[in-house]
Amino acid sequence: MNIYLFVVYYLPSYKSSAKLMYDLALEFSERGNNVTVVTLSENLNRNFEIEKKNGITILRFKTGKIEFAKSKFIRGLNEFFISYRIWKYGKKYFVNNPSDLLIWYSPTIFFGKIISKLKKLNNSRTYLILRDIFPQWAIDTGNLKKGFFYYFLKKMEIFQYNQADKIGVQSPSNLEYFRQNKFKKSYRLEVLYNWTKVQSRKVPCSNFRKNLNIEDKIIFFYGGNIGIAQDIDNILRLATNLKDCKEAYFLIFGDGSEFNRIDSLIKLKNLKNISLNHSLSQEKYLSILSEVDVGIISLDKNFKTSNFPGKMLGYMEFSLPMLISLNKGNDLKDLIEKSNSGYVSYNGDDESLKTNALQFIKNPNLINILGVNSRALLEQKFTSKKAVDKILSP
DSSP states (O other): OOOEEEEEOOOOOHHHHHHHHHHHHHHHHHHOEEEEEEESSOOOSSSSSEEEEEEEEEEEOOSOTEEEEEEHHHHHHHHHHHHHHHHHHHHHHHHHHHOOOEEEESSTTTTTHHHHHHHHTTTOEEEEEEEEEETHHHTTTTTTTTHHHHHHHHHHHHHHHHHHHHHSSSHHHHHHHHHHHHHHHOOEEOOOOOBBOOOOOOOOOHHHHHHTTTTTTTEHHHSOOOOOOTTTHHHHHHHHHHTTTTTTEEEEEOTTTTHHHHHHHHOOOOTTSSSEOOOOOOHHHHHHHTOOOEEEEEEEEEEOOOOOOTHHHHHHHHTTTEEEEEOOTTTHHHHHHHHHHHEEETTTTTTHHHHHHHHHHOTTTTHHHHHHHHHHHHHHBBHHHHHHHHHHOO
């Protein structure tokens, strides 16, 4: 079977979607399928290039600034032209290499046009992996108001849904979004959890504890996007509340729209128990991940839908218990508590978040106990094998 996977970010990008789609591509390839990843790059010297890696064909298309765009308008404009550029420069390749199955990852909401063209061209099956319900989350968090741009984005959202034979949402409560919004078309929906390729890794030692002189600390780690949706201020408040706790240290790695503001706040508050760092290569990131103690997940309290951040896959892979602060109504709370793989509080309840963090500090044995449960949860629900089985099911 000829399978195309569409995603904005792909390896060597540090984005969680890049690793997710790599693991998915690898699983499909190992089952004997011809897999082609269609992705974007802001740094190509040409409009289109092809490479082959690990048995997977990768088509990279040059695009304008998306990740590092100076404004939301410029980013949105460049995303709008994604499908146009892919078709313009890749048309010949697509015609000569017909597809049986088209899979695309959202965000972005702008792959709909190219999926529509290829679906008609080859009568392909289509599957949408829906991770962010946009533009709804932007409304929920106050980053977008209902007006021209909202209704334009809403139109693009619905158009991409209409191209999907099946839509995989990331949690049970996401199904409710489609029930409540009463779309004109009835979509085929199912829960498709995030995934990773389960394996035992040997990663080199990073020596970061020695370099930072924190060898005797319990390290609370956050790795991923530093944007509005993640509410990194939430972690800063926790670090502030624990600034007199000598055992605790907070380590943050990532990039995003809020990086410079968070960096300035740390300096303004003169916080000595936290370190903010830019993103690392996958290899270095995994090295550090294998040496920290607790993985942090933070989500904006104004979200109305559930979100299972991709970063938790890395935490679970390396048997890290999780310290989670999220929005009310998020399915992740029940999942983590039932599996006993971490502690969960609602964003805004700073006292509860502090109490949960102190659990690990006062009882270090919990790090290993809950960490084992975290790895077990990964193997039970979040493997690439389970994801591929679900996508291929009738």
